[in-house]
Amino acid sequence: MKKGSGQSMQPFTRKVISIIKSIPEGSVMTYGQIAEQAGSARGARQVVRILHAMSEAHGLPWHRVVNAKGEIAIRDDESRFRQLLFLSGEGVEADDEGRIDLDRFRYRPDNRD
């Protein structure tokens, strides 16, 4: 087996995927939040990378991930529209600019010790 191929991914990647899959319906998380929960506070861009690379293969709810401003981060208009559609189907409201009320829909994992 060659390393770095297929499922031989770094712990960070695995964790990110796990976290994204754990986002409940009707809620969203930001890239920075996910990165932080996965152990890398500055890993927002890597979360993006992972989403690009693994979302389809792992069937991740990519549409539940938004940027820190609470808006759709995607540049592509078609995909952006699709994400909005998915979210509205789950009860997440957004305005015409694709902005979501994070105070209302952000998912916060209960890290109670």
Add this chain to the structure above:
DNA sequence: AGTGTGACTTGGG
């Protein structure tokens, strides 16, 4: 090996 890029974030004006 160096440069550019991106579904990011934060801070300042």
Add this chain to the structure above:
DNA sequence: ACCCAAGCCACAC
């Protein structure tokens, strides 16, 4: 609230 600049990190060319 909006726009801009700098910081960050992995990956593509």
